[in-house]
């Protein structure tokens with residue numbers, strides 16, 4: 160525990176109170192629990208580095224104060240999700256340089272094996288052997304991939320990645336991809352490179368992380384044009400995000416229409432607010448209980464067969 164975490168827990172509800180609130184949310188909707196497609200678990204020393212980065216308000220955080228609410232040991236973090244009633248979740252992890260993805264994928268396979276509810280997750284990077292280790296991860300049972308265009312600073316439409324995209328499209332394995340320019344732009348973020356990837360791989364099941372913020376409407380365009388494209392809600396609509404990258408009110412009807420392709424994501428544990436706040440932020444959109452049921456559980460249950 161550190162000062163920041165103590166401060167945060169002093170201000171909010173206790174852990175059992177928060178868990179009861181989360182469970183009330185999905186019980187009221189008549190759901191068997193939640194499915195969260197965007198949670199981060201990674202090797203401990205990598206996660207510590209990520210937390211240090213947020214603490215130092217590194218440039219990719221948008222220079223904003225970003226207290227990590229769930230700064231706990233791995234077992235405790237997994238237990239929190241269980242207490243919340245999150246039936247299935249991912250272990251989003253990502254390399255920032257070449258030569259790292261294979262090792263991360265080995266770790267993630269082990270984590271999924273020892274962690275009930277974890278969907279076996281893998282990652283990739285723009286490098287010559289990406290096709291071979293993506294094949295290995297798929298053969299090992301990976302059910303979802305994570306790609307981080309902002310941190311990785313590669314062009315997702317680079318020819319080097321084509322074997323990986325082709326394989327994932329053929330296998331129908333979803334890829335959660337951080338490709339919007341929030342909280343800060345990267346060299347290759349934004350809708351244009353993703354449009355090129357999809358032109359070449361129309362069947363690729365991309366899940367645009369963070370609803371593509373701040374290019375929300377451009378990514379809604381892409382989803383409307385490509386029926387296999389989905390979006391995750393990670394940090395969208397929260398007070399934190401609305402203060403600097405608000406979702407445009409005029410696009411809400413489009414979000415309602417895409418209700419079968421929007422998936423709950425949270426960024427747990429690296430969030431500057433309580434988990435319950437993400438759920439409340441979705442509810443206050445006023446899109447109704449059917450939309451919430453689909454987004455918080457049913458869409459992901461269908462996609463992953465859980």
Ligand SMILES: [Zn+2]
Nearest residue numbers: 197199251426
């Ligand atoms: Zn994330």
